[in-house]
Amino acid sequence: MGRVAIYAGSFDPLTMGHIDIISRGAKLFDELVVAIGNNPSKSYMFDLEERKVMVSEACQDIPGLRVVTFAGLLVQASESEGANVILRGLRAFADFELEFRNGLANRDLSGIETVFMLADPPHIFISSSLVKEISINGGDISSYVPGNVLTAMRRRLAN
Ligand code: ADP
Secondary structure, X not given: OOOEEEEEEOOOOOOHHHHHHHHHHHOOOOEEEEEEEOOOOOOXXXXXXXXXXXXXXXXXXXXXXXXXXXXXXXXXXXXXXXXOEEEEEEOOHHHHHHHXXXXXXXXXXXXXXXXXXXOOHHHOOOOHHHHHHHHHOOOOOOOOOOHHXXXXXXXXXXX
16 A cells, blocks of 8 residues: 555645745655645635645645545544555644644544654745735735745735
8 A cells, every 4th residue: 555645734825935945845755745734723825726726836846646525524524535544744843732632632533643744944934824914914924934925925915
């Protein structure tokens, strides 16, 4: 059986921090599934399909990647996508507590293991919410997001 990992998030929008985890993670597994979901307690700048297109475009040169959308529990998506590992990025101690709880819950629910990759120091402070806040207030986010996301955000904010 091949090693298939699932890397899930909202990706609203995709950042260079996500791309760092995706490109390093793709080298560790036979296949990496990037799964884009909605958290019911959040409101989004881009809808699911727009986020899927942005991730697919920005990551088209990374081999062994599949981009999907999902609803419901990550363990359910992992099973339906044939993933046997959950991949997560860890930015800081602040991420740890939630990730620790989710990782243990997911293993309890389905037996699936979670693998953490440490964020790359230059990307450690980048988050989707920070990128949105900076761009909404007219700041420069061009080094924090890929070119297609920058274009999409400029277009969205101009409307
Ligand atoms: P959500 O909106 O569901 O919190 P995110 O899109 O923010 O999801 O994050 C998805 C995954 O990417 C998480 O594992 C998160 O820790 C990781 N991640 C987010 N930003 C970075 C970054 N700058 N460097 C490394 N990992 C990151």
